[in-house]
Amino acid sequence: MSQPDAAAVPSRSGAAIDAAAARGAAALVGYLPVGFPDVDTSIAAARAMVAEGVDVVELGLPYSDPGMDGEVIQDAVQQALDAGTRTRHVLRAVEEVAATGAAVLVMSYWNPILRYGVERFSRDLAAAGGAGLITPDLIPDEAGEWLAASDAHGLDRVFLVAPSSTPERLKRTAAACRGFVYAASTMGVTGARAAVGARAEELVAATRAAGAERVCVGLGVSNGAQAHEIARYADGVIVGSALVRTLKRADGDGRAAIGDLRALVADLASGVQR
Amino acid sequence: MSAQPPSTPAGAPGVEASAAESLAAVTGPYFGEFGGRFVPEALVAALDELDAAWSAAKDDPGFVAELDHLHRTYTxxxxxxxxxxxxxxxxxxxxxxxxxxxxxxxxSHKINNVLGQALLTRRIGKTRVIAETGAGQHGVATATAAALMDLECTIYMGEEDTRRQALNVARMRLLGATVVSVTTGSRTLKDAINEAFRDWVTNVESTNYVFGTVAGPHPFPSMVRDLQxxxxxxxxxxxxxxxxxxxxxxxxxxxxxxxxxxxxxxxxxxxxxxxxxxxxxxxxxxxxxxxxxxxxxxxxxxxxxxxxxxxxxxxxxxxxxxxxxxxxxxxxxxxxxxxxxxxxxxxxxxxxxxxxxxxxxxxxxxxxxxxxxxxxxxxxxxxxxxxxxxxxxxxxxxxxxxxxxxxxxxxxxxxxxxxxxxx
Incomplete structure (x- = not known):
């Protein structure tokens, strides 16, 4: 597979992580699915996250079969789909959130991208001001078309590594990523946990040793104290389910939900200070 | 009558040049443009392990004899x-x-596949099996093999299907399996598969996923085919x-x-x-x-x-x-x-x-x-x-x-x- 030097194309998410490092912090990467609880609120919530200190926004493209996600995100994306969220809404959300100046990645399972057309999605994502894609069920081995399209459109490509990844696979994945490598802290699905897996620190070290320029840690992070712990050894801290949960207020009060979200982001943003 | 089958496209991934004349010799990960592995990285190590274990087992006379014995005396x-x-x-x-x-x-035919995969589970040193089931046939077969081979067993079944096939739920429980009613998505087979994959990624060190059909990531389509x-x-x-x-x-x-x-x-x-x-x-x-x-x-x-x-x-x-x-x-x-x-x-x-x-x-x-x-x-x-x-x-x-x-x-x-x- 012909693969130009990934470092030759500048990385928007990489630049955001480097800027955080320059001010003495790990980058804070925040995930929300587009369309939950509705498209406009999800966009407002993502913009609020940026205002409170999220460096890289991860916008989830809702998918009918989210095999890597735990209950909180499963429920949120199902609700988004039931309410009629489509791929075009995600591109609109990218445009409106990228207008804040934050690096915006789309997190998507592979089939919706394949269906849209890998080249066409890459073109439209770049045109919307998006930084790139995180692909939880696409491994570099199967990503030939995406490697080419992301090079052509200057997009970041974030693949995952896991505690079960062999040194050879860490090397292959690190070489294929642009922006950062997403290190899954634990063997499992998304969801806030009381403690982040002890294997996360080892995995970050092994991924760096395999050649990764930047490594961010996700899965299970839910508060500033956990973020602080991870910020000691990782380039960025990825938070998803805990943020989504703030938008699930039983009383359905959207404004209060975004208030809860802001408070959590503020806690996390202070946590990532080294 | 149908026309002669065209030979396999030249250079198709996964197709050995020497095997191009025989359609039966084609095996995964790719069947023409189909197949592959679109899975979280966390599962790649387990799929590689399964692939290697199956490649070794299917040509191992001891394994073949054991499976054959079960076929004759049990199935x-x-x-x-x-x-x-x-x-x-x-x-x-x-x-x-x-x-x-x-x-x-x-x-049903499901037992052919399940006995092979349960033997393989033992061979790779795992102690727990999980499976998805729709009608319950694959779940019953897996629970049966697990009982026979002393493996812990959890079956995922969509809530819709547990109601449609209540008798099979009871049957699996009689055989000692835990049946989990899946309430996500459409609450049917596809969601049971999602839930089984989530279990697998979390418990992969102890657990083997006994997949029920010739779908899923490599090596399942080839392995289940080989067993059927x-x-x-x-x-x-x-x-x-x-x-x-x-x-x-x-x-x-x-x-x-x-x-x-x-x-x-x-x-x-x-x-x-x-x-x-x-x-x-x-x-x-x-x-x-x-x-x-x-x-x-x-x-x-x-x-x-x-x-x-x-x-x-x-x-x-x-x-x-x-x-x-x-x-x-x-x-x-x-x-x-x-x-x-x-x-x-x-x-x-x-x-x-x-x-x-x-x-x-x-x-x-x-x-x-x-x-x-x-x-x-x-x-x-x-x-x-x-x-x-x-x-x-x-x-x-x-x-x-x-x-x-x-x-x-x-x-x-x-x-x-x-x-x-x-x-």
Whole structure:
């Protein structure tokens, strides 16, 4: 597979992580699915996250079969789909959130991208001001078309590594990523946990040793104290389910939900200070 | 008759140049443009382990002998064939021969696959198995093998299906399995598979995923095929012994496609034998309520492999429908997609009503109650017989028995208020 030097194309998410490092912090990467609880609120919530200190926004493209996600995100994306969220809404959300100046990645399972057309999605994502894609069920081995399209459109490509990844696979994945490598802290699905897996620190070290320029840690992070712990050894801290949960207020009060979200982001943003 | 199958496209991934003449020699990860591994990185190590373990086991005389022993002394293999002339009288004079997988222990072909994978689980030192199930046949088979081999067992089943197939839930529990009712998404088989993958990624160190069909990421399509191809190997010889020739056509129902690939595989390199898969046409392929993935789906990625699937314009999986829970799946194994694309096998829809008519006919004419899944293949054979004409020979995979379907059939035929079925 012909693969130009990934470092030759500048990385928007990489630049955001480097800027955080320059001010003495790990980058804070925040995930929300587009369309939950509705498209406009999800966009407002993502913009609020940026205002409170999220460096890289991860916008989830809702998918009918989210095999890597735990209950909180499963429920949120199902609700988004039931309410009629489509791929075009995600591109609109990218445009409106990228207008804040934050690096915006789309997190998507592979089939919706394949269906849209890998080249066409890459073109439209770049045109919307998006930084790139995180692909939880696409491994570099199967990503030939995406490697080419992301090079052509200057997009970041974030693949995952896991505690079960062999040194050879860490090397292959690190070489294929642009922006950062997403290190899954634990063997499992998304969801806030009381403690982040002890294997996360080892995995970050092994991924760096395999050649990764930047490594961010996700899965299970839910508060500033956990973020602080991870910020000691990782380039960025990825938070998803805990943020989504703030938008699930039983009383359905959207404004209060975004208030809860802001408070959590503020806690996390202070946590990532080294 | 169908044309000679085209040879495998040159340079297709996964196709060895030396094997290009033999369709049966093609094996994963890719079948033409289909197959592969679209999975979280966290599962790659386990899939690699399984792939290596299966490659070693299938050529290990000790493993082969152990599986063969189980087949003979536990499953009841070889399964017999039965010619069904009274049924075939409705098929234009064709001869119809059934491969009796319904007589296997646990009532379907699923046991062939499960015993192999359970042995493999022990071989790689894991102590727990998980599986998905739709109708419950694969779940019952897995729970059975787990009981036999002293493995902990958890079965994921959509909440919808636990209600439709309550008896099978009880059966699995009797065998010592934990049955988890899946309440996410459409609460059916596809969601049970999602939940099983989530369990696997979390517990992969102790747990093996015993996948039930020839779909999913590599090595499942090849491994499950390898374990099911005994159906066709036996049947090919049995038909030769009975009739002195190969059948004109082989018919099987296709959900994920494991019984179909199992009986097709031995005939892939017999170009004179038509291979016809019958998909669940539900209420009709011109309605949204069907599960005819190859007939009316499009290529996409579902549950770890690229294959045909039912999806909307945004790539969201569409809900399937079939009266038969075992065919009610919006995807299909990649080898079938490939066999369809190269023209070696054909796939046609059979509606709920057509399947139930064939179900009734086999009961009344031959005293065999088929699984509703298999009744789709029977309905297809009636049509094929009329097409192929008198004296043609059609081999049908009777993949399972209908005990589990008695409640559904009683409701369909309105038997519960004493009206009965009119012949």
């Amino acid at each position: 009841g293999r070889p399964s017999i064939i039965t010619e069904v002339p009274r049924f075939a009288a409705h098929a234009g004079g064709a001869r119809i021969i059934l491969k009796r997988e319904d007589l296997n222990h646990t009532g 191809k005994i159906i066709g190997i036996e049947a090919r010889q049995q038909v030769l012994d009975l009739t002195g020739r190969l059948p004109d056509a082989v018919a099987a129902c296709v959900g994920g496609g494991s019984n179909a690939i199992g009986i097709f595989h031995a005939f892939l390199d017999d170009p004179g034998v038509r291979l016809v898969g019958f998909e669940a046409g539900g209420e009709g392929v011109d309605t949204p309520r069907h599960a005819a993935t190859i007939t009316s789906g499009s290529a996409g990625v579902l549950h770890g492999a690229r294959s045909y699937m039912l999806q909307d314009e945004d790539g969201q999986t569409m809900e399937s429908h079939s009266i038969s829970a075992g065919l009610d799946y919006p995807g299909v194994g990649p080898e079938h997609s490939w066999l369809s694309m190269i023209g070696r096998a054909e796939y046609r829809p059979v509606t709920d009503a057509e399947a139930m008519e064939a179900f009734r006919l086999l009961c009344r004419t031959e005293g065999i109650i088929p699984a509703i899944e298999s009744a789709h293949a029977l309905a297809g054979a009636l049509v094929l017989g009329r097409e192929l004409g008198p004296d043609s020979v059609i081999l049908v995979n009777l993949s399972g028995r209908g005990d589990k379907d008695v409640a559904t059939a009683a409701e369909w035929f309105d038997l519960l208020d004493g009206k009965g079925v009119t012949a």
